[in-house]
Amino acid sequence: MKRTLAIARKEVFHILRDPRSLMVSVLMPLMMLLLFGYAIDMELRDLPIAILDQDRTPLSREFISHMTSSEFFIKNADLASRDQIEAGFRRSEYRAAIIIPKGFDEKVTRGEESPVQVLVDGADATTAQTVDNYISQVVILLNNRLVENREFQATLLDPRIRFFFNPQLRSADFVVPGLVAVIMMMICALLTSIAVAREKETGTLEQILTTPVLARNVMIGKVMPYMLISAFDAALVLIVGYFVFKVPMAGSWLVLAGYSTMYLLIALSFGLLISSVSKTQQVAMMMALLATLLPTLLLSGFIFSVDSMPLWLQVVCHANPAFYYLKILRGIMLSGHAWYPLEGGIMLGMAIFLMTLAVARFRDRLE
Amino acid sequence: MSKPESNNHIAVKAEKLTRRFGDFTAVNSIDLQVQKGEIFGFLGANGAGKTTAIRMLCGLLRPSEGEAWIEGLPVSKSAEKIKRRIGYMSQKFSLYNDLKVWENLEFYGGIYGLSKSEIESASDIMLARLQLAEYRNTMTVELPLGFKQRLALGCAIPHNPGIILLDEPTSGVDPIARRKFWDLIYELAESGTTIFVTTHYMDEAEYCSRVSIMVHGKIVALDTPRELKKQQKVTTMQDVFLKLVES
Structure with missing residues (x-):
């Protein structure tokens, strides 16, 4: 625990002493939400x-x-x-x-x-x-x-479709949760993707490896401060979605925070995993971007409905954490439903799995 | 040649230690024994395989063949125990430039598992020893190279290890800083610490109890500086080195 805290503390110093990166990690998600929010407006007018x-x-x-x-x-x-x-x-x-x-x-x-x-x-x-x-x-x-x-008999075709939860079919209500899933996955993975790779580049990893510190101390210590940043980012994005894009919030913010924490943990662990296997910061960042952006955009049910995909692609979607998070997010925001044992359980499992994998892939040797 | 019962006075031992990278053999079956309390100079030209060898001794690299022991413990099997007994300072001075001098010491103390109060008392003593007390709150990035090097040494030994392995600790710094650094090494050796140091400065070799000279991955000579000079019939370690490397 002492060792984990030593790592976390040092990581906090790195973050605080690099205000530009800190600004980027706070402003980038906001910019992305606003840009995408207006650009991917699926409503047509005139x-x-x-x-x-x-x-x-x-x-x-x-x-x-x-x-x-x-x-x-x-x-x-x-x-x-x-x-x-x-x-x-x-x-x-x-x-x-x-x-x-x-x-x-x-x-x-x-x-x-x-x-x-x-x-x-x-x-x-x-x-x-x-x-x-x-x-x-x-x-x-x-x-x-x-x-x-005209007091006709209702012989005309009269399907009486009514949309529950999003009665005006406002696209923002649909788009904003999707954007939250995409943005948070990307930002979190980016944040931690450089965390280990940076120490490989500067050579400090070599020094750390000769100390009795364990892989799990390093990994958990590195995730802790980034968890705070990403929680702040997530709150910011959700609040802006609520006030600027007027997305409803039928459920509880607290429940949303709970499920979001799990999702953030998945994304942060994924970034760490990438960081442990890449040699340079640049490679790590590219990998983090490529591996998160398209899958969360296309294979999560955000833009394309998963039900209309071929079976093998549906299987792929079910391995995507954003698929579950999006389901939960839309549910909580639009219907207020709060209990997702299956999706929540799968997400928790994914978080544990990825963190374990990141720890296992963190080599206690060079080479 | 080596008997197991003699191990208790041997700090570092290597037998047929070999490391290959693809077709290239960086370290070719080296044997050595370092006595406790010795300052052992591990000499060689750039690219002779010194860094690869020292990394294997610390457990940072897995040997292709052979084995190394630290205080009788095989490195391949007891990596975790060994890490508590050694202090390693890499060629790159692995400091965090965006941390203050004192924060670097605090961090390394922390990952060696020292408590807050232990770190505080140990760091003050360490800063005084390293002659860095007045730079306590200086950003590491602003330190001159010679100071960084002393700080890096301090960061490698917050746990008072019995064995310190130094990889080219003085490369690139001025003679005064080098002298100051060696004063520290002597101080540590006098208190019973074993020093294993690689260098390509031959004047530094004169300071060592014993030296080995490595050429193309092989140890070609191993003895006291005085004995080596006698064998080669020259007056300086510089000449010993040149003779051995050129032959």
Whole structure:
């Protein structure tokens, strides 16, 4: 314990006497959250669309005004015939075209189902999917109004989709937890990745290895101060997410802190493991970046849904701590659910496993 | 040649100690015995294999063949026990530049498992001995090289080891600093500490009780400086060295 504390104390000196690095480790996560938070805004606004109204009735006009009065779309073109549609797509004048066929009003009035054709530019698949979702939403809204106002029998298609936990499907609510997982994994791994490699470069490791200090003293001693920094970072990022991006906090901050500590420990241990196997600080930092950024971004369920991945990739995702943390994080923030024995247990196991591995890989010899 | 019962007065022993890096043999089957209380000079040109050999003696490197003993304990099997009995100062003066002089001593005291009060009392004595008392709160990075070197020695021995292994402790410093450093080494030796020191300064070799001379990974001579000079029929260690290396 004395030895562990000696290492921790020395590490604190290193951190405090290098204010630039300390600033970077506090400001970087904040910058990343703000940059990514605004950049990966998955919401679309004022998307240009084209309308081809072949019906030209009060109802068709009402439908159109519903579409364009939402903040999602603006009407960029009124088309006269179907032949014009493709040319406009090619010139990127609009991303979607809505065709209201003749007889739209009539069919609705008779209480029949009335098809409306929507053509979406599929070149950008993500946008296409979002457009599709929005149009469906507008149609549902209109349906509801028709059913209410005109005292129709509810024969129109009426799926009544309601989103629990994120009723407006605000993308920030979805993106910010993901960003917290990505940023914290990256920062923590970076913080500790240089911790051992630096001592290899300066030669102090050689001296330490001739003392009776044990690998676990070194590893735990090095993790302790960085745990404080990363806990501060995590709190900062979560609080900014809450106030700037207005992410809800349905659950308890305390529960969140508990699970986050486990996640941070995983990331810090991972950084240490990288540090013990790399010869220079530069190699260690590159490895830490490569090994954390893409997997937490792509294989955690943040950007791509894990359920829609091929089986082998799903297996890979289940080995990713960010996958579990994200699940917990979204749960606590959006639904307030606090009890995750499976995910929490797996994360705890991962933290212990990685720390043990880092200790085992820390050689008590040179070579 | 060596009998086990004679081990209690032998501080450092090596038998057929060999280290290969790929095809290159850095240390080629060296044998040596260092008596307790001796100042043993481990001489050789740059690249002769001195550092590799001393690292094997400390347990920092695993030998390819052979074995080394510290106070009768085989290094390969009792690495942890040996670490408490030796103090090692590497060529690079492994100090933390962003720590104050006193904090470096405190840190190394701490990882040797000394308590806070032990560290405090020991550090004051050590600082006085190293003639660094007035630099107690100086950042290590600001120290001149000669001072760093004395501090590095202090950091290697907070646990009062019986054996101190020094790898080129005086390389790159001025003659006055070298003299001061050797005064410290004498002081330690007088109190019964065994000193194992590598160097390529032949004037330093004259200060040693016995020396070995290493050429291309092999020990080519091992005796007292006086005996070696007599054997080679020369008057200085410098000439002994040149003769042996060139032959």
